[in-house]
Amino acid sequence: MSEIKKVVLAYSGGLDTSAIVPWLKENYGCEVVCFVADVGQGDAELEGVEAKAIASGASECHIVDLKEEFVADYIYPTLKTGCIYEGTYLLGTSMARPIIAKAQVEIARKVGADALAHGCTGKGNDQVRFESCFAALAPDLKVIAPWREWDLTSRESLLNYLDERNIPCSASLKKIYSRDANAWHISTEGGELENPWNEPSEQVWTITASPEQAPDKAEYVSVQVEKGQIVAVNGERYSPYECLVKLNEIAAPHGVGRIDIVENRLVGMKSRGCYETPGGTVMVAALQAIDELVLDKTSRKWKELLGNEFAHLVYDGRWFTPLKASVLGGAEALSEYATGEVVLKLYKGQVMPVQKRSPNSLYSEDFATFGEDDVYNQAHAEGFIRLYSLSSRIAALNKAK
Template sequence: AYENKYYLACALSRPLIARHQVEIAKKEKATALVHGCTGKGNDQVRFETVYLTMAPKMEIIAPVRVWEFKTRDQEIDYLQSKGIKIHVTKKSPYSIDNNIYGRAIECGVLEDPWCEPPEEIYALTTDPAKAPDKPTYVEITFEKGLPKKVDGKAYTPVNLVKHLNQVAGRNGVGRVDMVENRLVGIKSREIYENPAGAVLHMALRELETLVLDRDSMRFKQILSQKYAELTYNGLWFTPLKEQMDAFFNKVHEDTTGTVRLKLFKGGCHVVGRKSKYSRYREKMATYGEGDQFDQSLAEGFNHLWAMPFMK
């Protein structure tokens, strides 16, 4: 997650859209590529990085950066004057991005970071206060780090995400309100809805705590932040991304198992985990009968550990 909050629903989609845009442009023998991004956002960089690396000789046209409209209200007035129907109004001027993974909402009153987001902006998630009064339990099964089943039922990746968006969203899970550092150097207040992302992210990290050795887990967490930054910054089709993919594929060779989560009024909590590759040893961790941990070794270990700091 970018800056530990954003599950990158929009950022993940831009390189894919841009790549197909380039492929179609080449097929149609087009001479230019066009996007509708502003000059102060991240998406312009994500699109144009793909354009420039995959079709460097094509002209790039970005009308929003050069047209005469300076405000969102001016854009709304222009569209209405031309009889073009849009869902955006001056009372509800939000900019919304939506795909199968999640939603992003900005503009309007949200530009004040002190202002509580109005309930009208949400579409995927129930108000936690109005969510069901009984918790929902879900079990997610991973194979080599990839989610394959929910509650024992196999899903395609797309249908798995759609299903979790419904189940978690119904319980008010997946809302994010954050001030993030944009690639272009400014801070921006963003609202995200990503129920599936919230659940999958928590479940995978929990499974990793069970199956990975300490050093691998901690290094993977460091690289995960770098991977999120790389994705956020539009560097999807790059050598570093491919190299990091190789690391994650290796580290997830044994990341197979099931995690049980409790979804309740906006909360998502892990309540169980299991794996045939588990490194957890109950007989070593127990304080009850059957303890196999040799505590007589502790004194020597502690002395060696503290030795560099002893005077």
């Protein structure tokens, strides 16, 4: 431990990281530099965080604005793959970890640190995500995970630890939920959610309206897509981050983006979480609508395979790997023709694409019509079906023999 001179801690200002600062100084005898990533979690979480870090014993606190980069370089590429973890989860926490880890390493290089620290528990996915990124970006830096070392095992013990050292903390014993927020989503775990038989109470949800309390009148929103990227909302062009903020503002009052799932963690156990992703849910629906128009059957099948692989890649913390570059390369190729406009209807928690068009659409009303047409000879289908089913015909004949 005495070999560590300076450590950069991923700091949030919450109870855990407030206790980690003095614990590192006492047990490693090192200087502690705090790093705070602004990934769009909101001003309330960032207010006074630098003063908290210094009061806890940190020598410095660096707050880095990552919002635009997070959406443009991590969320948008992920959206191009069409990935959804286990069919439901839009990967809000998972996508934020690689950019936070990368920025933490950059701060460590800047201040000359020889170690990195995080406040992830030994039960969760985040320890794997952070440390896999550290391994790829800074294998020479030691990683300290206090939750795997210290003997502070409860919220009460952490509060007592801070109280004994006269370190101020606004946390209390009455905290019910564990939350993680960024521009894409907010997740909630703990409390009554630990029993999957309990329906989530309304206090679980923080940014979306209850569908029962949402407006009785539907709202329509237009989304413009260029090569697999959302570029405009209701005719106004915005940056990727601004598009997400705008769609969050529009969709949240309609109760859009709520899910309640039991997922498979990377470390082997299952966990239950409630996620709110209003704007992201609209984005995913819009991109799927464009894919319906522009991708042929085999391309859509291939994209589903790529999306499934990428979902596990992101969830499991393998962002800085050759596999990520390979899958994204495939997604970029499939997104080349994903350009168009989608109008989506938002109503009582639901998102329904009701209008869609693309200059690259493979849909042709001339061919698909149920009315009379001059472009398709239905008699031609007979030969196709005989060839398509030829292997089944041969198998049946062999069986008959």
